Amino acid sequence: MTDSRAVMLELPADIDLDALIxxxxxxxxxxxxxRDEEGIHLWLENPEDGDRVAELVRQIERVAAAEAQLDVVRAPVGVVARAYLSRLPVTITALVLCLLGTLVVRFYPDLAAWFTFQGFTRLEDNQILLEPLSETFKRNEWWRLLTPVFLHFGIFHIVFNGLWLWEFGRRVELLTGSGAYLLLLSGTAIGSNVGQYLWSGPSLFGGFSGVVYGLLGYIWVRNKRQPHPLLQLPGAIFPLMIGWLLICLFGVIDFFIAGGVANGAHVVGLFIGMLFGAISGQSRRPAN
Known part of the structure; x- marks a missing residue:
């Protein structure tokens, strides 16, 4: 925002930022x-929006006060679930699909062949025979560009990706809205799958980690260009994730994890997320 008419409002320190956004x-x-040491400030590009924002803040405070009065009563699980679904439908749907993908790989491996990047058949000696990619897409099975991200190959795999998806994804979905967030997830998922295939050649791969790195790259770049409280991660997270990426690239983890790591998906996902973050962060800032 560069409009000289931009106005700043001071917000209560305990306001529900999720509901406000x-x-x-x-x-x-x-x-x-x-957000700084003086509190939380909201810049508005159009001063005429001030009255609507003030009413919105009052509504949020009334809801918070009512919830505080009813705090002695634990909300039913169904009510809590609906509240999360209304705020984070894409993140929760992605988590559910990842869990389903884990179950398919574990208990229905032949069914998993419909969701891998390349189709395959299982031979009598339990070996896997991958079919050429051209044959797969000749049958117009275009969903395979997306679906490998939901397949996970063990408890560590799904827990690692699920936790980071929840940590990063809910922040981005609340900030951008579910539509833009779905576009980010889809673009990063397809790009990381294609990147992994080009990186390693024909192979079986899966997992949401390429998208997780895409979300990390998005948060990092967008928060640099347009800082926002929702995108302020604890300081150790970015070095930790990049350190893990480098360890995987040097092949250290391959000694401990059967099948190796999808390094191509991680690297490509990270750069796609950074690109989305750069584009989204082009919004103008308020004047001083």
């Missing part, structure tokens, strides 16, 4: 949140 996005109000 969802409300601002639904009202199509152009804004920028800044």
């Amino acid at each position: 969802i409300g601002l996005n639904r009202l199509h109000i152009k804004h920028k949140l800044v």
